[in-house]
Amino acid sequence: MQVFEDFNLKVKKTFNATSKEEVLTVTEAGSRLGLSKDQMKAYADKNKLTKVPIMRSVHRYLLLKSEVDEIVKNQG
Template sequence: MQVVFEDWDQKVKKTFNATSKQEVLTVTEAGDLLGMTKDQMKVYVLKHNLTKVAINRSVHRYLLLKSEIDEILGKA
């Protein structure tokens, strides 16, 4: 039996998406879509006041609303 590692952010995202009407992305995923590194994406989030979906038990981790990223990409 092989154990597959699941990134903690991905696990939280999966749980959130299963229980919410709003779809979310991790900071890394959003950055990948916009051609940015995770660190660049964090700066972008602050600069453009994107909605941060808080993750329980973590002050520094958050998810981003997929709808806002889609809007930036012109997919809305």
């Protein structure tokens, strides 16, 4: 049985395998901050977080894990 893998998660896995910088999907980043996906998108825009573009779509991107970790650390 083939397991469905979300496109964003697939891109994240490929990116993390080939880069020194780890990334998170918008949904993953939002869950770390207690935000929905839409709230996280607005938060990323407002706080000018680095967006790692996904070539397949203009509206899709990944966020740097290091930036999200820093925000979580400063909140606590």
